[in-house]
Amino acid sequence: MPELPEVETTLRGVAPAVLGQRVAALTVREPRLRWPVEVPDTVAGQRVVRISRRAKYLLLHLETGALILHLGMSGRLRVVSGNAPSEKHDHVDIVLGDGMALRLTDPRRFGSLHWQPGAWQDHWLLRGLGVEPLSDAFGGSYLFDGSRKRRVAVKNYLMDARVVVGVGNIYANEALFKAGVRPRTAAGRVTRARYGALAEAVRETLMAAIDLGGTTLRDYVGSDGAPGYFRNELFVYGREDRPCRVCGTLLKGIRLGQRGTVYCPRCQG
């Protein structure tokens, strides 16, 4: 599913349709998502004053709180006509005042929807999150300082949301390749210089992916139904046993924390 660039693409896609609208109603056809969907009736009638992203969460800021939405592995958010017939995995509609609706579709139901009254930052899911990779707080020094003595693989370290958010399996693989760092290396043994390159690679990879509307692998499409074109830019993800696009060496596939991991034995390390 969506990593940061896909969530950001979704945010930008739906923003014009929801900003300033009132939430007319919430239609919950299937409340059994990652956590039970329990949204009070008090959200009805409230205006959407802002829409933003924190990590891979989409935040719909209403007048007295925020709807916090996560797309999990297979989630999708689209703007549809309010009376559009629902299909199999269309679990929730956020019906808007103008007759349109934000529709959450999520076959695997790993996504979630919460209502947080007051300050969204206080929600338990968001409280312990690390820095945003596209913010000034993130950089080589930050990664280096936080990793001393840590023995986890640097790839797992990079995907740890308590450290830095938004970096999922695709972009972790790609950033490590770009920085020339071997995924299995212990985080505590990566040098300061390497972390500088890695932080830069994370930034560049995410920004390039956002520019191209994210990555479409199987079923992800943006809110407008268009696929993401970053797939064409992938160097290692999903390319095990195929030649490295840089040096021609066969890429190696391993498993790290039960996630598919691919790297070039020559370019990385």
Added chain:
DNA sequence: ATAGTCACCTGAGCGC
């Protein structure tokens, strides 16, 4: 505290 594994759920693709 840290590292590793399990669990949640559906669908696609593969070998037999």
Added chain:
DNA sequence: TGCGCTCAGGTGACTA
């Protein structure tokens, strides 16, 4: 055609 297995853009809860 069908069955069983593995894998998939995530991440909180456990365990040692």
